[in-house]
Amino acid sequence: MRRYFQKAAAIVFAPVLIFLTFSQSLEKVSLAQNTSTATSQNEPNMPRKRKRKGNQITCIVCHTQLGQDKAEWVKQWQVSVHGRNNVTCPACHGGDPSSFNKPKVEGTGFIGKPTRLDIPELCGRCHSNPSWMRQYNKRVDQLSQYRTSKHGRTLFEKKDTKVAVCVDCHGRHDIAKVSEHNSLANHKNVAKTCARCHSNPDYMLPYGLPTNQLKAYYNSYHGMIIQNKVDGKNPSLVPSCPDCHSAHGAKPAEVSEVPNVCGNCHMNTAKFFFEGGHKNALEEQNKPRCIDCHDHHEIRYPTTELFAGESIHHCGFCHLTNSKEYLRGIRLKEAIENTTQEINRTEDLVLALQETPGLDVMDLKESLLEARRSVLEAIPRTHSLNEEEVTKYTNQGMAKVKEIKRTVDNMKEEFITRKKGLFAALMVIFFIICFLLYKRWLLELKEEEASL
Amino acid sequence: MATLTTTEPREQKKIKAEPRPKKPNHTAGFKELIHWFTPEGFREDFLQKRLGISESLLQTIERSLHPKKKIHFSAYTGWLITFLFAMECISGVFLMIYYHPTVAEAFENVRYITNIVPYGWLIRGVHFWGSHLMIGLTFLHLLQTFIRGGYKPPREVTWISGVVLLILTLAFGLTGYLLPWNQISYWASTVVTEVPMAFPYIGHYLKVIARGGENVSQVTLTRFFTMHVTVLPALTTFFLVVHFLPIRNYLIPKDLITHAIAILLCFALLISLATLSPAPIHEKADPYHTPKRVKAEWYFLAGQEILELAGNLEFLGSWAPKLLGVLFQMAIIALLFLIPFIDRNPARNPKKRPLAIALISLGFVCFIFLTLFAKFR
Incomplete structure (x- = not known):
């Protein structure tokens, strides 16, 4: 009886076990095949370029099995702009993923997790290579701009790794195109991305920077439009942080630069500003800049109050009221x-x-x-x-x-x-009707006379 | 020389002796012309002598199918509709002088007529309100005629031609509504020309035939205009003649005066509406901007509502409810055509025809209710 029970159990559970095992292996093969098809095409002509033997990336097989966040990295990479364009793990992490035996072997250039200090150079290997980026019609000046930025100079000169590097604004494995809505650097998201550091008082404390920029920006006319709070205005056309401070070369604008920065969009206003007397004052006394009247992050819709009135930035702020x-x-x-x-x-x-x-x-x-x-x-x-x-x-x-x-x-x-x-016409019609009624009455009288 | 001088006076005498030619009597010609406008002169001198219509034929035409008794109010609505049709024709001709049926020009032409052309606003207002009054009176005329049993023998032809005229009047409304090429007319026409889609298989072809393409466009405007100014007026005139042929001979002077008064009152109403509530202009048609809720004109609202109500019968499938809605309306029109042959009750008195009166009352109340429901929904 017991034997029969064991046989029955074996018959029932064996197919289930076989199915589970088979489905897992199928999943692995499909993942590896997906990647292999991706990697079988042209690879970046980069220093880290290597030909893989076989048709699978062992990184994916293992990291998928490891589960949790490691498996998540694989999934993120697969839908990222890199995953979709066949830029595989070794491009950033080095190593030889062609075999399970030697992915991290010495001599394969295995990097593992790149340090924050190395990240700009690492990304720059492809993104600053014109011959490689030409196919994507992308700019290649990001690294050189980054070197001039406040972030870049602090990183390279002071070796301060707390400053923003590429992955902080673009993501790690889930890097998306800037034009894509899920990108951290997308026009609508970038203010929040910058605010992750710049609105953190503890993080900004060593640098002595204010942390109210995001709040001020969202209260501004630009910020209202980008939040879709102004009817008939296109959020894609208003400036966000990088439009004034530059994206990769981010730093506060110099005094003399301010009219030019604002003038990139407000061309007419800048032209007239440079024609007027304030231009001379700016050259001589560093004032007035655009932000001295309009504020910088909290730029409100300009009203005539800016000439004289409630606004704290009105003309009387600099000029005597009887001047x-x-x-x-x-x-x-x-x-x-x-x-x-x-x-x-x-x-x-x-x-x-x-x-x-x-x-x-x-x-x-x-x-x-x-x-x-x-x-x-x-x-x-x-x-x-x-x-x-x-x-x-x-x-x-x-x-x-x-x-x-x-x-x-x-x-x-x-x-x-x-x-x-109309009144005149109605009167005419009224008289005609009266006349007709009179004629009708006469006819009726005649009829009565005839009948008598 | 002497002989010559002696003969000259003789020749002169001879010439003087000849009788003088009579001077043409112009006044007599005018008198004859005026005589044509008198009842006897029109009949004898004009119809019989000039047009060659025989006395027997005139008598046949004059023979009345109607008893000579007091004229009912429904006759007035009939004459008023005819008057309004004439007004529409006259004002339509004036509008046509300035109107070009093109997508680029139609709307601007309507604005030009309203703003620039002297009394253009009045002509357009008369055409606009005339069409509404005409359609409203046609419905009323149908109701009155039904209640009085006007479809009963020997007036079947009058009734059927009347139903045809009702359909033609609605067709006038449909085709004319698109012509100003404004936002409301464009989308209302889009909705109405979408109705044939209710028919499975052939619906799409019918829609394309009506529109001249997939969408309401220049082609649609051209064909609607052509129908509005050529085919429909010709058909309406023909059916008006058919409609009037059996109804004659009661225009005795007293009734003629009463009719004239009714027509004058109608004219007064028409110009008052045209002046105090001028025809609207709206915005130019924009095929890329659909209004929130598109409504047809009031006379099509009941039909539109029936289609929407039929659309709620989702359990019948995807296309069956719409088809049902259209077939229902077609059945009503078919019933109107066939009523003289269905209702065999010889009585004309409404009190002796309770079923017929109950049905037409129900139909009319439903029509008003659906129209109001669709209007204020």
């Missing part, structure tokens, strides 16, 4: 404000008129846009401090507004005239 410069600022403010208020009032009139069906206000709306464009032309010109130039454009806006108001009045008059015309 001619300050008074000029007041006049500039009034020119912009008056025109904008007039445009807003006229817009209300147009929108009220729009409620009447059949009245075409499309041209009026177009004219309103033109008026607003005039103000938008005037605003950057305030940086030139040329009052005549600014009022030229605000006057254009005012003229446009007057024209719109005249058209609105004409349309209202036209509508009243139409109503008067």
Whole structure:
């Protein structure tokens, strides 16, 4: 009985065991085959380039079996930009993965886990090689830029490995293209990536750097747009940390550099700034930079309060309130404000008129846009401090507004005239109907007479 | 020389002796023309002598199929619809002078007519409100005629031609609605031309035929315009003649005056609407921007709602509910055509036809309810 029981158990469990073993081995083979197909193609023409014998990468087989985070590395690498482009483990870790016997043998160039000090050079072996990176149409100046950055100089000169190296911003095994949404260096993620160190007070303590940049940036107009909090604005077009501080050559902008940095996007404003008197002051006294009026990380949407008012950065911050410069600022403010208020009032009139069906206000709306464009032309010109130039454009806006108001009045008059015309027509119809009713009455009288 | 001088006076005398030619009597010609406009002159001088229509034929035409009694209100709606059709034709011709049926120009032309052309707003308003009034009165006319038993023998042809006219009027609405090429008209037309897709296998071909392609485009605009200004007016005129042929001879002067008053009141309403609530312009059609909820015009809303309600019958499969919705509407139209042959009850009095009256009342209430439901949903 016992023998029969054992046989039955063997019959039941044997296929299960065989299946489990077979499936595991199948998984390993498939992994190795996947990798082998990947590695069978061209390999980087790099110092660490080596031809593997056989068609498998032993690193993957072992690390998958080791499980936990080591198996996770393999999975991360497989979906990473390196995994997808056949850049395999030896490219960064060295060694010979062609055989289980000698992956870490001396002479195979096995590195293991690269030190933080070596990482920039290690990545640079491929990424600074123009002949290799040409196929991917990628830049090769990252390492040279990094050497000039605050991070790079601290790393190489002071051997301080706490500073950011490639893997801190791009990831380790899970490196993704910067254009991919999961990349740490993606435009939308990069501020948070920088903040991992720069918002950590303990980490920043030895360097004496502030840690409120991310909060300030997210409160700024740029930050609001990147968080999709401003309708109609494209988050891809606003600057994030690397756009002002550079990505690989990251460092704070010099005083003289600030207008150029901001001017990369705000070209018109920079042009007028360099035409105006503030340019001379910047050269002589290192002020005013863009950030002195607009702040640097917490850049709010500019209002006329920047000329005079509640803003702490208004003209009175540098100029005496009875100085001619300050008074000029007041006049500039009034020119912009008056025109904008007039445009807003006229817009209300147009929108009220729009409620009447059949009245075409499309041209009026177009004219309103033109008026607003005039103000938008005037605003950057305030940086030139040329009052005549600014009022030229605000006057254009005012003229446009007057024209719109005249058209609105004409349309209202036209509508009243139409109503008067309608009344006249209805009166004519009324009299004709009265006449017809009279004729009808006469006919009825005739009929009655005839019947009598 | 002397002989010559003696003969001259004689010759002159001879010439004077000849009778003078009569001067043409122009006033008599005008009198004759005016005579044509009198009832006798029109019949004898114009119809019989000039057009050669025989007296017997005139008598045949004049023979009434209707008893001479007091005219019912439904006759007024009929005449008003005819008047509105005439107004649509006249205002349509004026609109056509400035309108080009192209995607690039249509919308701008409508704006030009409304803003620049003198009284263009009035012409467009009359055309716009005229179409709405015409369709509304057509529905009302159908209801009145049904209640009065107007489809019963010998008026089957009048009824059937009336149903055809109703369909033609709706076709006018459908084709004309796209022509301003604004956002609402574009998407409403897209929804309506999507309806044939309910038919399995042939639905796609029907849609492509209606649109002239996969999407509502220039081709659709051209064919809708062509239908709107050529085929439909011609067909409507033909069926109006068929519709009116059996209904004659009750235009005695007193009724003529009453009709004229009704038409004047309708005209007053039309110009009042055109002035106080001008035809809207909306935004230019944008095929890349779908509005949140696309609604057809009010006269198609009930049909659209039936399709949406049928769409809820998901247990019938993927295409069956839509097909059911379309077939249901087609069945209603078929029923309208066949009613003279289905209802054999000779009575015309609504009190003696409870079933027919109950059915048409139910149908009308459903139509209004579905329209309102779709409008305010």
